[in-house]
Amino acid sequence: MFCINKIFSFIFLLVSYIMFSQAEENIPQFLSKNLQELAGSQISDVVYLQTDKDLYFTQENLWFKSTVLDSKTNAPSNRSHILFVQLIEEKTDTPVWEEKYEIENGFVDGHLFLSDSLASGTYRLAGYSSHSYFKGQKEFYAFKKIKILKGEPQAEEDNQTDGSIHFAVFPEGGHLVSGLESRLAFKAVNTKGYSVEVSGTLYENDQALLEFETRHAGMGSFMFAPDANKTYRIQLNNQKEAKIEAFPKIQPQGKVLNYLGANHKDGYFKITQSPGQAEEKIYVRLQAKGVSSQVVVGYIKDELKLRIPIENLPQGITEVTLFDKDLKPIAERLIYANAHKKLYINAQLDKSEYQTRGKVRLKLSVTDETKTPTIAHLGLRIFGHLYKNTSDTKTIETHYLLSSQLKGRLYDPSYYFEAKNKNRNAALDLLLQTQGWRAYKWNEANLKEKGDNEPLVFDYYKGKMLNSIPNMHHIVKAFSFTGDSLKQFKPLMTNSLGRFVVTSSYFKWVEHDFLYLQGPFINEKIFPFQLNTNYYNDINNHRIKKNNHYPFTTFEKEIHEPKPFVLSSAHTRLSQVTVKVKKNRYGNKQSQKLKALLSFDYVCHLNIFNCENHVFLPNSTRPVKGRTYRLQSGTPFVYPYLPVGYNKDGLDFEVNLKEIMAQSNIKRIKGFYEKKEFYQPVYDKDYIDDGFPDKRSTLFWKPDIITNEQGEATVEFYCSDINSLYLGEIEGVSGSGQLGRTDFEFTVTKQKN
Numbered sequence: 093m094f095c096i097n098k099i100f101s102f103i104f105l106l107v108s109y110i111m112f113s114q115a116e117e118n119i120p121q122f123l124s125k126n127l128q129e130l131a132g133s134q135i136s137d138v139v140y141l142q143t144d145k146d147l148y149f150t151q152e153n154l155w156f157k158s159t160v161l162d163s164k165t166n167a168p169s170n171r172s173h174i175l176f177v178q179l180i181e182e183k184t185d186t187p188v189w190e191e192k193y194e195i196e197n198g199f200v201d202g203h204l205f206l207s208d209s210l211a212s213g214t215y216r217l218a219g220y221s222s223h224s225y226f227k228g229q230k231e232f233y234a235f236k237k238i239k240i241l242k243g244e245p246q247a248e249e250d251n252q253t254d255g256s257i258h259f260a261v262f263p264e265g266g267h268l269v270s271g272l273e274s275r276l277a278f279k280a281v282n283t284k285g286y287s288v289e290v291s292g293t294l295y296e297n298d299q300a301l302l303e304f305e306t307r308h309a310g311m312g313s314f315m316f317a318p319d320a321n322k323t324y325r326i327q328l329n330n331q332k333e334a335k336i337e338a339f340p341k342i343q344p345q346g347k348v349l350n351y352l353g354a355n356h357k358d359g360y361f362k363i364t365q366s367p368g369q370a371e372e373k374i375y376v377r378l379q380a381k382g383v384s385s386q387v388v389v390g391y392i393k394d395e396l397k398l399r400i401p402i403e404n405l406p407q408g409i410t411e412v413t414l415f416d417k418d419l420k421p422i423a424e425r426l427i428y429a430n431a432h433k434k435l436y437i438n439a440q441l442d443k444s445e446y447q448t449r450g451k452v453r454l455k456l457s458v459t460d461e462t463k464t465p466t467i468a469h470l471g472l473r474i475f476g477h478l479y480k481n482t483s484d485t486k487t488i489e490t491h492y493l494l495s496s497q498l499k500g501r502l503y504d505p506s507y508y509f510e511a512k513n514k515n516r517n518a519a520l521d522l523l524l525q526t527q528g529w530r531a532y533k534w535n536e537a538n539l540k541e542k543g544d545n546e547p548l549v550f551d552y553y554k555g556k557m558l559n560s561i562p563n564m565h566h567i568v569k570a571f572s573f574t575g576d577s578l579k580q581f582k583p584l585m586t587n588s589l590g591r592f593v594v595t596s597s598y599f600k601w602v603e604h605d606f607l608y609l610q611g612p613f614i615n616e617k618i619f620p621f622q623l624n625t626n627y628y629n630d631i632n633n634h635r636i637k638k639n640n641h642y643p644f645t646t647f648e649k650e651i652h653e654p655k656p657f658v659l660s661s662a663h664t665r666l667s668q669v670t671v672k673v674k675k676n677r678y679g680n681k682q683s684q685k686l687k688a689l690l691s692f693d694y695v696c697h698l699n700i701f702n703c704e705n706h707v708f709l710p711n712s713t714r715p716v717k718g719r720t721y722r723l724q725s726g727t728p729f730v731y732p733y734l735p736v737g738y739n740k741d742g743l744d745f746e747v748n749l750k751e752i753m754a755q756s757n758i759k760r761i762k763g764f765y766e767k768k769e770f771y772q773p774v775y776d777k778d779y780i781d782d783g784f785p786d787k788r789s790t791l792f793w794k795p796d797i798i799t800n801e802q803g804e805a806t807v808e809f810y811c812s813d814i815n816s817l818y819l820g821e822i823e824g825v826s827g828s829g830q831l832g833r834t835d836f837e838f839t840v841t842k843q844k845n
Contacts, residue, residue, distance in 0.1 A: 119375065119387075119389075119419065120375070120387035120389065122419075123375060123377050123384065123387050123415065123419065124377070124379075124384035124387060126536075127377075127379055127382060127384055127536060127539075128382060128383060128384060130382065130536060130539040130540065131164075131381070131382020131383065131534060131539055132382070134163070134382065134539065134545070135171075135223065136163045136223050136224060136226075136545075137160050137161060137162060137163060137169045137171055137172060137221060137223040137224045138160075138161055138162075138163050138224060138233075138234070138491075138492060138496050139158060139159070139160050139175070139219045139220070139221055139224045139234035140158065140159045140160075140161070140234070140488055140491045140492065141156055141157070141158050141159075141217055141218075141219055141234065141235065141236040142156065142157045142158075142159070142236070142471050142473070142488070142795070142823065143155065143156045143157075143217065143236055143238060143473070144156070144473045144475060144770075144790045144793040145473065145475040145476075145479040145480070145789065145790050146238055146239065146479060146480055146481035146484055147238070147239045147241070147478070147479040147480070147481060148206055148238060148239070148240050148241070148479075149206075149240070149241050149242070150206050150207065150208045150209075150210050150240060150241075150242045151206065151207075151208050152205075152206050153203050153204070153205055153206070153768075154179075154203060154204050154205075154206055154217070154238070155202075155203045155770055155790070155793045155795070156200075156202050156203065156204075156217060156236070156795075157199065157200065157201060157202070157471045157795035157796075158175055158177075158193070158195070158199065158200035158202065158219050159198065159199060159469075159471075159488065159825060160172060160175070160195055160198045160199070160200070160221060160224070161198065161492060161825065161829065162829070163381070163496075164381045164382065164383065165406075165828075165829045166406070166492055166825065166829030166830075166831060167198075167825075167827060167828060167829040168197060168198025168199065168469065168825065168827065169198045169223070170197060170198060171221075171222070171223045172195050172221035172222045172223050172224070172551060173194065173195050173551045173596040174192050174193070174194065174195060174221065174222070174549070174550075174551050174596050174599070174764075175192065175193045175194075175195050175200050175202075175219050175220070175221050176190070176192050176219070176220045176221070176549050176627060176628065176631065177189075177190070177191055177192065177193055177202065177204075177217070177218070177219050177220075177765075178190050178216075178217075178218045178220075178628070178631070179204065179215055179216070179217055179218075180215060180216040180217075180218060180235075181210075181211070181213060181215055182213060182214040182215060182216060182237070183211075183213050183214070185636070187628070187632065188207075188210060188215075189204055190628050191204065191762075191765040192599070192762075192764060192765065193764055193765055194596070194599070194600055194764045194767075195221065199469060199795070199796065200219075201767065201795045201796055202765065202767070203768055203770075204765070206240060208242070210240055210242060211240075211242065212240060212241050212242045213239070213240065214237055214238070214239055214240075215237070215238050215239075215240055216235045216236070216237055216238075216640070217235060217236045217237075217238060218232075218234060218235035218635075219234050219235070220234065220548070220549050220631055221549065222547045222549055222550050222551050223547065225547065225548050225549055225631070226545050226546060226547060226548065227545075227546045227547075227548055227634060228545060228546070229638060230638060230639060231499060231638065231639050231641055232635070232638040232639065232640050232641070233491065233495055233496045233641055233642075235640065235642070236486070237481075237484060237486075237642060238481075239481060256282060256283050256333050256334075256335065257280055257281070257282055257288050257290070257328070257331050257333065257334040257335065258280070258281055258282070258283070258334075258335050258337075259278065259279070259280045259290065259292075259326070259328060259331075259334055259335065259336045259337065260278065260279055260337045260526075261276050261277070261278045261326070261337065261339070261340060262276070262277045262278065262279070262525055262526050262528060263275075263276055263277075263340050264276070264277065264348075264349065264350060264351070264425060264525060265348055265349035265350075265414070265423030265424065265425055266423055266424055266425075267340065267341075267343055267346070267348075267423070268318045268340050268341075268342045268343065268348075269318075269342070269343045269344075269345065269346040269347065269348050269366060270318060270319055270320035270321075270342050270343065270344050270345070270366070271317060271318075271319065271366060271367065272317060272346075272347075272348045272364045272365075272366065273315055273316065273317040273348075273364070274315070274316070274317070274318070274348050274350070275313050275314070275315050275350060275525075276313060276314055276315075276316065276340075277311065277312070277313040277522060277525035277526050278304070278306075278311065278312055278313065278326075278526070279310055279311045279526040280306060280310040280311075280328075280334075281310055285501060285503070285644070286503070286644075287306075287309040287310030287311070287503050288306075288310050289305075289306045289310060290305070290306055290310070290328050290329070290331060290334075291303070291304065291305035291306070291328070291329045292304060292305075292326055292327055292328040292329055292331075293326070293327050293329075294314070294316065294324065294325075294326055295324065295325050295326070295327060296319070296322050296323075296324055297322050297323055298323075298325075301316065301324075302314060302316060307515075307518070307519070307522065308507075308515065308518075308519040308522060309503050309504065309507075309519070309523075310503075311519070311522040311523065311526050312522065313522060313525065318342045319342070320342045320343070320344045324339045324342075325339060326339065344366075345366040345369065346365075346366060346422065347363055347364065347365045347366075347374070347392070347414065347416070347422055347423060348363070348364050348423065349361065349362075349363055349412070349414045349423035349424075349425055350362040350363075350364070351412070351425055351427055351521075352397075354402060354427065354429065356403060356430070356432060357401060357402070357403045358399045358400060358401055358402060358403075359378075359399075359400050359401075359402045359412075359427065359429070360397070360398070360399055360400075361376065361397070361398045361400065361412070362395065362396070362397050362398075363376075363390075363392055363395070363396045363397075363398070363414060364394065364395045364396075365392050365393070365394055365395070367394065371391055371392065371393045372391070372392055372416065372417050373389065373390070373391055373417045374389075374390055374391070374392055374396070374414060374415065374416060374417070375387060375388070375389055375390075375414075375415040375419065376388045376390070376398060376400065376412065376413070376414055376415070377412070377413045377415065378400060378402070378405070378410055378411070378412055379410065379411050379413070379534070380405055380406055380408060380409065380410045380411070380429070380534070381406075381408070381497075381534050382534045382539065385402075385404060385405050385410075386400055386401065386402075388400055402429045402430065403430070405429040405430055406429075406430065406433065406829070407429065407430045407431060407432075407433040407434055407493065407830070407831075408428070408429065408430075408493045408497065409426055409427075409428060409429075409493070409494070409497050409498070409524065409532060410426070410427050410428070410429045411424065411425075411426055411532055411534065411535060412424065412425045412426070412427060413425075424535075425525075426524040426525070426527070426532055427521070427524065428508075428517075428520050428521065428524060431509075431517070431520075432461045433460075433461050433830065434460075434461065434489075434830055434831060434832045435458055435459075435460065435466060435468055435824065435825070435826055435830050435831060435832025436458065436459050436460070436461070436463075436832060437456065437457075437458050437468075437470070437822055437823075437824070437832050437833065437834040438456070438457045438458075438834070439454060439455075439456055439820065439822060439834055439836045440454070440455045440456075440457075441453070441454055441836065441838055442454075442455075443838070444838055444839070445838060445839050445840075445841060446811050446838060446839070446840050446841070447811070447840065447841055447842070447843040447844065448811055448812065448813050448814070448815055448840055448841070448842055448843040449775045449786065449810055449811055449812070449813065449843060450775075450810065450811050450840070450843070451775070451776075451808060451809075451810055451811075452791075452792075452808065452809050452810070452811065452838075453806065453807075453808050454472075454806065454807050454808070454809075454820075455804070455805075455806050456470065456472075456797065456799065456804065456805045456806070456807070456822065457799075457802075457803055457804050458470070458799050458803040458804075458824075458826075458832070459803055460826070460830060464803075465799075465801065465802045465803030465804070466799070466803045466826050466830070467798065467799055467800070467801060467803065467826065467827065468798070468799050468803070468824045468825065468826045468830075468832070469796070469797070469798055469824050469825055469826075470797040470798070470799070470805070470822055470823070470824035471794070471795045471796075471797070471822070471823055471824060472792065472793070472794045472795075472797055472807065472820065472821070472822045473790065473792070473793055473820070473821050474790070474791045474792040474793075474809070474818055474819070474820045474821075475789055475790045475791065475818065475819060476789045476790075476791075476814060476816050476817070476818055476819075477816065477817040477818065477819050477837070478789075478816070479789050479790075480819055483644065483645055484643075485504050485505060485506035485507070485643050485644075485645050486505075486506075486642065486643050487506055487509070487823060487833055488823040488824070488825070488831055488833055489506075489509045489823075489831050489832070489833055490502070490505035490506050490508075490509065490643060492831055493509075493831065494508070495641065495643055496533070497532065497533050497534070498527050498531045498532060498533065499527075499530075499531040499533070499538075499641075500527060500531055500641065501641045501642065501643065501644065502523070502527075502641075502643045502644075503643070503644060503645060504643065504644070504645035505643045506643075507519065508520040508523070509833075548627070548630050548631060548634055549627045549630065549631065550627075551595065551596045552593045552594060552595045552596065553593065553594040553623060553624055553625060553761055554591070554592075554593055554623075554624045555568065555584075555586075555591070555592045555593065555594065555609070555621055555622060555623045555624070556589075556590055556591050556592075556621060556622045557586055557590030557591075557611065557619055557620075557621045558590075558619070558620045558621060558622060559619060559620070560586065560589075560590030560619060561614075562588075563588045564588070565585055565586055565587065565588065566585075566586045566590060566611075566612050566619060566704070567583050567584070567585060567586075567612055567704060568583070568584040568585075568586065568592055568609055568610065568611055568612070568621065569583070569584075569609065569610040569612075570582045570583070570584050570594070570598060570607060570608070570609055571607070571608040571609075571610065572601060572602040572603075572605060572606075572607060572608070572763075582598070582601070584609070590621075594607070594609070594623075594761065598763075599761070599763040599764050600763075600764060601763075602763035603763055603764065603766070604763055604764060604765060604766030604767070605762075605763055606760040606761065606762055606763065607760060607761045607762075607763055608758055608759075608760045609621075609623065609758065609759050609760065609761070610756065610757055610758045611757040611758075612702075612704070613702070613757070614704065614724050618757050619757070620757055621757075621759070623759045623761070625759075625761055693714070693715050693731075693732075694712045694713065694714060694715070695712065695713050695714070695715050695721055696711075696712055697711045697712070699721055699722055700721070700722050700723070700724060701715060701721040701722065701723055701724075701729070701731070702724075703724065704724055715731040715732075716731065717731055717732060718730065718731065719731055770792075770793040770794070771788075772792070772809055772810070773786060773810055774810060775810045785813050786812040786813045786814075787812060787813060787814060788812040788814070789812075789814065791809055791810075791811060791812060791818060792807070792809040794807060797824075811840045812840075814840065815839075815840050815841050815842045816839070816840060817837060817838075817839050818837060818838055818839070818840060819835065819836075819837050820835060820836045820837065820838075821833070821834075821835045822834055822835070
């Protein structure tokens, strides 16, 4: 009996050991799975807008490109097909333009006309798609700021400096532990959010312990070992009105996480533990955009140094989390990994200086970090330097890799991506420390508090018959026009509940015109319908609840009016121009269109007028005036048939359009905004000078350059009559989600006679 008990005890211990070992092996998987399940539900896109320049005058076209990328991979997204665009006056927060544009394979090529009715000031060009704009979304980044001038230029006032300074400190990993050396980062800003360069002293029990000063954009850091039995305070030099946050609480015992730096392959970390504590198992997880790349297991007694592979991480922010043996997160830190994993864009001009109306040839080549030629989708803008807003530092890199990944407003994020800034990596590390790991969009706590992810806009419009016949499928006619001619209509079939949807394909079909929808007339009865077209109302109602975040830097106080262009001797000025407009002898074109629409009837092979059972069959014919046909009910009539709502002489087409549509059971939706090609003159040897000056401030705009398999593309364009310095900016993305940009400049001199 004793032996049997020993055997059972041994088996129990063996099974327990095996189960414990399996559980231990599954912990890294558990830490990864928990995060990825949270992030997996966050299927979303990020919208970015690029314009042909930054400063406009009224009566100009504004050209823009929208890039729509998957929020996790930064690859072009095919999820959404409609981009709803607004131009919003910053001062009044009022939309002055609302149109929709087609998203083609993750890109939009669009433009809008800046009416003379617009006031001078700053405007926001904002874009919304079905997978980027949600009800529960608190921050909004998908907009581009531009300046519009009308008449005399006006200076904008914005006092960057004031007497109040806010100073805050940020312990690395989130906390300080007594006796353990830690890095304490700090940040100083004024009430406007602009960085302030400061210096000061850390006092321990009112004795000066160390001095510090900012290193970049009001940020800095220092190392020290705090003592929980002592008090600490910070005093800034020459800053009497500074508001200094309370010094962080010091834990008597615990662990501290320090980031030591990284190369292209590995990241280096140090973990220290309070003296006297038992050896303990710890876990370190690295994750980027909700995808766990590494979970490292180790044991710590006093100090543990780790080398963790990071070469498989994408470029961008990575969150490092330290877990204790009970899987409780005890320290978190943001690092920036693999800044070299990007598109390298080279722009080679055939000259450095050109004459007015001279031809420019630009060769582009794109490679990845291994110098492998890459196919990329690029946007190129070339414009006069006076049309550059130097205070706007938003780029495709800052937008996707920093701004949209962190909560809050960032100061001059482009600084961290410019190779000329030798301290950019250290400065970026300071930014990630002072911005705080809680600000990371993909932090577990933020993923749990994501809120309502219900879209506010969709790629379709919903419709519903108001008094449909139960269990009967109705036909809603969808019409479009080419000029004044009616296109062949398309059917929209309702379901048994009388519901139907108008997809984005219909808007592409009608191009930039209206899509007309007409409900059915059955047996002298009109079947009215509802159509949801209030997406802009939904956008505006929720837009005011969201925080608009846009990067900023030193404000440019004056907006300088561009210098007058220089006219060559071949050009003449016209003293007066008279424009005569011919009256439209055909009357109201929209009424004519609707009149044609109403006559678009058909007869099936059974001689039934507008037969619901034989719609759009090849053997259907057009009805002939004076002939007898049957209604769906079998009632005979002589064509034309006038349903309820028509008078005996037909509709009065002189009444307003709204009444015509209401009487005819018609509703309409505007299609995609008209797509145009950027105007590009050609001054070749056969060109005949027409005497008109070329005053283009944007010389070239090409939003859809696609490099070939060798990563190359060549573009050609001609200069205008303005002799000035011109700026070129190129930015784009590869199919795998790598981002890149570059810029260049050249001068144009007056053409010699």
